[in-house]
Amino acid sequence: MKHVAYSLLALTISFCSIACESTFEPIDESKGYNFSMYGTLNVEADTQWVRVMPVGETLIPSDSSSNGTVVTITRVSTGDTTVMNDSLFVFRYGQALAWNYWTTEKIYPNEVYRIDARNPEGKTSFAIVETPSQLEHPLVQYSGPDARGIAKGSYSKVFVEVSVKYIVEFPLTVTTEKVKFSLLNNVEYSNEGNYSVSIPNGIIGISSVFKIPESRFRIVGSELIIASGGKDWPDLSNLSEEEIFLPESVKNVENGVGLVAGVALLRMPLKSCYNDEGVHIPCEPLN
Missing domain, CATH: 2.60.40.380 (Purple acid phosphatase-like, N-terminal)
Incomplete structure (x- = not known):
């Protein structure tokens, strides 16, 4: 599709x-x-x-x-x-x-x-x-060091946007940039009304966009964006x-x-969240 x-x-x-x-x-x-x-x-x-x-x-x-x-x-x-x-x-x-x-x-x-x-x-x-x-808050599993993960949830309509946005810091120039990658093609829908979306290695993507090695930047912020339309x-x-x-x-x-x-x-924080009992739960949105 x-x-x-x-x-x-x-x-x-x-x-x-x-x-x-x-x-x-x-x-x-x-x-x-x-x-x-x-x-x-x-x-x-x-x-x-x-x-x-x-x-x-x-x-x-x-x-x-x-x-x-x-x-x-x-x-x-x-x-x-x-x-x-x-x-x-x-x-x-x-x-x-x-x-x-x-x-x-x-x-x-x-x-x-x-x-x-x-x-x-x-x-x-x-x-x-x-x-x-309204959207169900997705369950996000995310590994910060290599900037990859997966998000899962249920849906009633096909999404019109799924993307991840990073805030990237460049220590040599003391500057920051925002970069966004579409994940629409990474979404898999099930017949039971569930979906999953894989979040690829952001460091590799950022390095490719700015054409510099990963040693010259660091990710200081990130978020997952999911949207369905009327x-x-x-x-x-x-x-x-x-x-x-x-x-x-x-x-x-x-x-x-x-x-x-x-x-x-x-707009969801790109991280894994847990309750006081250590159970993996959806994070609170940033909206």
Whole structure:
């Protein structure tokens, strides 16, 4: 089985990078597009973030004044609506700005949410998001010295991301770097609803990425990332890389462009955990 998953953050960054090219044409407003919206609703997180930007003549705005956009999130089953807080993010030494909207409102699993954006003139865009079930915390067995291990658990849906992230320190230059390896192809699913994922030797992988011997670096932090997606998680398996990054190829935003998807994403410490009786147990997540 082929599994293809792209980070929504990566999609957003790549889309913004394309927009900086002089040959890129802005989104056609005549199609009725009012806002671009990118983000996830993570049932495992305590804070949700969605980037909402008005569609205009430029995709990299530099005006830091408020555009008056109001973004709300509604739990459809109850009708409860929350106004999301706005935060201005500055990139490229002040040359590019983006509005991110956030809330600490609890996001429930197996629910439908609606995210609405409205400007002072009454123009709107919205996205309907379905959240997946929460994930069972995996049982991790990990050997630190040679940076390898295995994680096991049960699943209700095939994962959209399984990866391991390391924080690497380089003593000679007194610097640190983060490096991430996808483990999606290492996941084995059973007919009984269980899975296991092997975690290969991270030292060998890091040495290959930075092209230096293992004596010149050390791992100072690590985590396992596991995520399953809701029904709106995009199937990108039949799209080329060029098609994936076109604004209209992957979207669930009405009267706009972009994608807001439901996800259950866990960040687990990459270590073996035991209770007071010495029994091997799942670790507490880092979320």
